[in-house]
Amino acid sequence: MPAGTGGVGSKLVGVWPRRGIECCGDIRWLDLNGRWRDLTITGTTIGRRTILVVNDISERKALQRREHRQQEALAHASRLSVMGQIASELAHELGQPLTACQNYLFGIQNRIKTDASVSADIEDALGQATDLIHQARGIVQQAREFIARRHPKAEDVDLGALIDQTLSLLKHQIRSVGARVEVSKDFGEDTNRFVLTCRKVAIQQVIVNLVMNALEALDASERAEKRIRLEMSRPQPQTVTINVRNTGPALPTEIHPQLFDAFVTTKPEGIGMGLMICRTIVESHGGSIRLASSTDGDVCFRITLPEGGETI
Incomplete structure (x- = not known):
């Protein structure tokens, strides 16, 4: 049977010959009802x-x-379970030393x-170290609240001020890469600031993750x-959009659909948890995060959040 032939409305996808037989192989066949059928064909000449x-x-x-999908899901669930146990132990053990x-540091200051x-x-270096430890303690506390199933506490946060504070925490990493950071605030006609009802440390963690990813790509x-x-x-009332752009290389097209899944990474030493955590945090605030563009010189992640919304 020559490749590419078939009945009306049918299509031969592929044939893989084997030695010693005139024709043998597996094909996918599109039948007249528009359904794909898996067939195996064996032929000989007499x-x-x-x-x-x-x-x-x-x-x-x-x-x-x-069965293959079930095995992948089981392995994925097993890794997440182990990761949860490790996170629980880390949250417990890191609180006191932090x-x-x-x-x-307070005493030295x-x-x-x-x-x-x-x-x-x-004095400035000590202040930066104190702020970073405060951020780390907030992340650990957030993890402990999640493990204990306590409802996280939300507060009104000035998003512009939070971004400025976050970039101040990362100024050493920004300087070491030699990157230039720009901040654009288009408030619209409603007010002169963006106010979110959110978990401050969690949203800051999202921004830190995206900026650090951008810095690593640029480096x-x-x-x-x-x-x-x-x-x-503010594209529409009560909605805030944050774009984090960088001039680094485009992300591989084949990983776009799984970009926010666990254990998916483009970094040689990455574990693929950062963007998944970002998505979890943003969605818990009733928002969304996506890859808005990915070309050489313009990689953009877009976060959309409800302004003044409640956390889930």
């Missing part, structure tokens, strides 16, 4: 005649595909306030322009 035996193996193939570190010989750079890129742009706008 004299001037060719005998073909066609077996419909659609049910067997469908069963194999279902608190101790923060107390030591109080002591150097009276010492005129201490440079402003040292690995050979492009001369290394720029990150955060754009805030």
